Amino acid sequence: MSDDPALAERRRAIEAALERVLRPETEWPEALNRAMRYSVFAGGKRLRPLLALAACEAVGGAAQDALTFACSLELVHTFSLIHDDLPCMDDDDLRRGRPTVHKAFDDATAVLVGDGLQSLAFAHLLAGGDPRAAALAALLADGAWRMVQGQAIDLAAEGRVLSEAEVLELMAAKTGALITAAVVGGAIAATGSPRGLDRVGARLGLAFQIADDLLDVTGDTAALGKRAGKDVAKGKATLPALLGVAEARRRAESACAEAIEALAPLGERAEPLRALARFVVTRTR
Amino acid sequence: MSDDPALAERRRAIEAALERVLRPETEWPEALNRAMRYSVFAGGKRLRPLLALAACEAVGGAAQDALTFACSLELVHTFSLIHDDLPCMDDDDLRRGRPTVHKAFDDATAVLVGDGLQSLAFAHLLAGGDPRAAALAALLADGAWRMVQGQAIDLAAEGRVLSEAEVLELMAAKTGALITAAVVGGAIAATGSPRGLDRVGARLGLAFQIADDLLDVTGDTAALGKRAGKDVAKGKATLPALLGVAEARRRAESACAEAIEALAPLGERAEPLRALARFVVTRTR
Numbered sequence: 001m002s003d004d005p006a007l008a009e010r011r012r013a014i015e016a017a018l019e020r021v022l023r024p025e026t027e028w029p030e031a032l033n034r035a036m037r038y039s040v041f042a043g044g045k046r047l048r049p050l051l052a053l054a055a056c057e058a059v060g061g062a063a064q065d066a067l068t069f070a071c072s073l074e075l076v077h078t079f080s081l082i083h084d085d086l087p088c089m090d091d092d093d094l095r096r097g098r099p100t101v102h103k104a105f106d107d108a109t110a111v112l113v114g115d116g117l118q119s120l121a122f123a124h125l126l127a128g129g130d131p132r133a134a135a136l137a138a139l140l141a142d143g144a145w146r147m148v149q150g151q152a153i154d155l156a157a158e159g160r161v162l163s164e165a166e167v168l169e170l171m172a173a174k175t176g177a178l179i180t181a182a183v184v185g186g187a188i189a190a191t192g193s194p195r196g197l198d199r200v201g202a203r204l205g206l207a208f209q210i211a212d213d214l215l216d217v218t219g220d221t222a223a224l225g226k227r228a229g230k231d232v233a234k235g236k237a238t239l240p241a242l243l244g245v246a247e248a249r250r251r252a253e254s255a256c257a258e259a260i261e262a263l264a265p266l267g268e269r270a271e272p273l274r275a276l277a278r279f280v281v282t283r284t285r
Numbered sequence: 286m287s288d289d290p291a292l293a294e295r296r297r298a299i300e301a302a303l304e305r306v307l308r309p310e311t312e313w314p315e316a317l318n319r320a321m322r323y324s325v326f327a328g329g330k331r332l333r334p335l336l337a338l339a340a341c342e343a344v345g346g347a348a349q350d351a352l353t354f355a356c357s358l359e360l361v362h363t364f365s366l367i368h369d370d371l372p373c374m375d376d377d378d379l380r381r382g383r384p385t386v387h388k389a390f391d392d393a394t395a396v397l398v399g400d401g402l403q404s405l406a407f408a409h410l411l412a413g414g415d416p417r418a419a420a421l422a423a424l425l426a427d428g429a430w431r432m433v434q435g436q437a438i439d440l441a442a443e444g445r446v447l448s449e450a451e452v453l454e455l456m457a458a459k460t461g462a463l464i465t466a467a468v469v470g471g472a473i474a475a476t477g478s479p480r481g482l483d484r485v486g487a488r489l490g491l492a493f494q495i496a497d498d499l500l501d502v503t504g505d506t507a508a509l510g511k512r513a514g515k516d517v518a519k520g521k522a523t524l525p526a527l528l529g530v531a532e533a534r535r536r537a538e539s540a541c542a543e544a545i546e547a548l549a550p551l552g553e554r555a556e557p558l559r560a561l562a563r564f565v566v567t568r569t570r
């Protein structure tokens with residue numbers, strides 16, 4: 001993905017925009033601002049903001065139109081990673097190849113940074129008075145709320161055998177909702193309407209989560225930048241665990257193909273979104 | 286306050302509205318829904334929602350106009366209490382006379398419930414498509430973000446001597462911002478404009494926080510429903526600690542009097558807001 005110059009340019013725009021959203025480390029309270037920057041500028045893939053920009057372009061908008069929303073998405077996503085990594089949650093030491101926030105700082109800072117990133121995401125999105133901001137913030141709030149519900153289901157399900165339908169529901173909540181919000185929000189930022197991208201988002205969310213679960217089984221910690229093999233160790237309910245690696249991979253590829261197929265009517269403009277869809281299932285981290 | 290029939294009626298409206306916002310305990314994931322209800326229905330004073338309703342009426346609106354916003358305020362306030370009580374933060378066992386959420390459930394649930402209450406607050410406020418929702422959500426997001434910054438300053442300041450100006454800034458962020466948001470949001474829900482209530486909110490926020498810090502010194506755990514004396518034990522930066530109890534009380538009363546004075550032009554309609562302002566400094570819990 002990093003070899004594509006168009007994507008690299010969009011990623012630079014996202015980094016620059018995030019740079020403007022976060023407060024400087026020299027500002028009071030320094031510890032909070034430092035930890036927020038540590039968590040946001042940790043070399044993340046920026047997949048959700050890239051999806052929002054690409055979806056915006058796919059329906060005829062300029063990538064710039066979705067940039068504020070894209071930043072808010074990344075803040076919410078980062079908040080969820082920080083809280084999921086806490087000792088009382090998934091207890092992870094490594095994220096994006098660096099110590100997790102509670103390891104680099106402390107648990108209190110990690111809780112506050114997560115809380116602050118969620119608040120700031122909404123404050124940033126709603127600050128400009130953009131007439132589409134209310135619809136985008138509603139989408140973001142629903143995505144965040146579904147994500148929290150998904151994490152609650154995930155914790156409750158540890159060591160329990162879920163049915164395939166339950167695993168799919170878990171995935172749709174935990175990951176699918178925010179990825180769907182990214183794609184649908186991109187279209188809303190461009191046109192004020194989802195433009196039928198709901199289905200594309202849902203399929204990509206599913207493909208992304210299966211790919212993530214497959215990487216936990218087949219990837220290695222150094223390449224992933226986070227601990228591999230932890231889902232199996234914890235007895236997490238995943239599709240690879242339920243259906244096996246080969247069938248799970250087939251499902252991810254099929255969900256990705258359906259997303260790309262649904263983009264056919266949008267023609268050439270949807271090419272960046274198609275490239276991201278392919279990346280979702282071929283990525284190695 | 287509970288003797289006033291008009292306030293009791295408004296409090297019932299708030300309870301009924303919150304009842305409709307939260308999911309039933311029988312719904313999946315049950316543990317999350319049960320803990321959310323436990324935290325929200327714990328006999329809180331509902332001061333912030335009551336302020337929003339009273340401010341709405343003070344500028345000529347119907348209390349009902351601010352009810353959705355009032356619920357979202359209470360969800361954000363409850364989220365902040367749950368996270369502040371966590372072992373890694375203020376480590377409190379008792380809140381509103383009952384075990385705190387992490388004691389009654391566990392730390393992971395307390396983190397998730399807080400996160401979910403914040404997301405739900407925005408989702409609820411933005412769901413109806415009310416044309417004023419974007420302005421109200423922006424206000425709520427700013428209040429929540431300032432509150433998080435205040436808590437970060439508070440943690441960083443433990444055991445350090447702050448100047449009076451720094452203590453006032455801490456209080457304005459940690460408590461003042463959300464109380465100001467309550468009052469200003471009530472006016473916006475009614476008329477689309479703050480109608481000069483910014484100053485009333487800021488004075489009430491200050492009066493509230495000083496009264497809260499005084500209760501920590503002079504109140505007792507049973508009446509407060511939370512542990513008394515903990516600020517002194519932790520060396521927290523408060524006005525009673527800095528200026529003494531008598532001078533702090535004088536400041537609270539003076540801030541309250543200024544708030545009431547600023548309401549003079551609004552006449553009879555502002556009576557419920559005046560009653561709440563008096564309650565802020567005379568309350569015993």
